[in-house]
Amino acid sequence: xxxxxxxxxxxxxxxxxxxxxxxxxxxxxxxxxxxxxxxxxxxxxxxxxxxxxxxxxxxxxxxxxxxxxxxxxxxxxxxxxxxxxxxxxxxxxx
Numbered sequence: 001x002x003x004x005x006x007x008x009x010x011x012x013x014x015x016x017x018x019x020x021x022x023x024x025x026x027x028x029x030x031x032x033x034x035x036x037x038x039x040x041x042x043x044x045x046x047x048x049x050x051x052x053x054x055x056x057x058x059x060x061x062x063x064x065x066x067x068x069x070x071x072x073x074x075x076x077x078x079x080x081x082x083x084x085x086x087x088x089x090x091x092x093x094x
Contacts, residue, residue, distance in 0.1 A: 002093040003061040005033075005068065009052040013083035020079035027076070031067035033058045050085075057093075064090045 011017045025035055037055040058064035067073055068090065080086065 001060065003058050003064040004036075004091055004093055005054070005056040005058070005064050006089050006091060007052075007054040008050045008087045009039075009054065010050040010085045011052060011083065012085060016079060016083035020076050020083065023076050027070075027072050028056050028058075028067060030072075031058070031070065032063050033067055061090060061092050 021038075025038070028035060033056045035054070035056050037053055039052040039054065042049065042053060056064070058067065068088075
């Protein structure tokens with residue numbers, strides 16, 4: 001069953017964040033992930049939302065968790081944490 005990492009992000013330091021964002025696609029793809037959404041145009045139709053949304057699909061919940069917890073991702077995570085405010089979840093799909 002596929003799983004999705006869903007991130008709601010407000011970038012607080014765009015220059016620093018670019019270093020993180022430039023590496024995520026290759027790291028996810030190497031772990032079996034596929035970016036479906038990466039900060040495209042958005043239209044808020046209800047409520048409020050941060051400026052940036054990301055959705056990454058993985059074949060399984062375990063693979064999504066393994067990627068998030070991998071040494072490679074954890075090495076760049078501090079960049080994201082210092083240069084953005086984020087809510088991230090991993091959810092199983094249908």
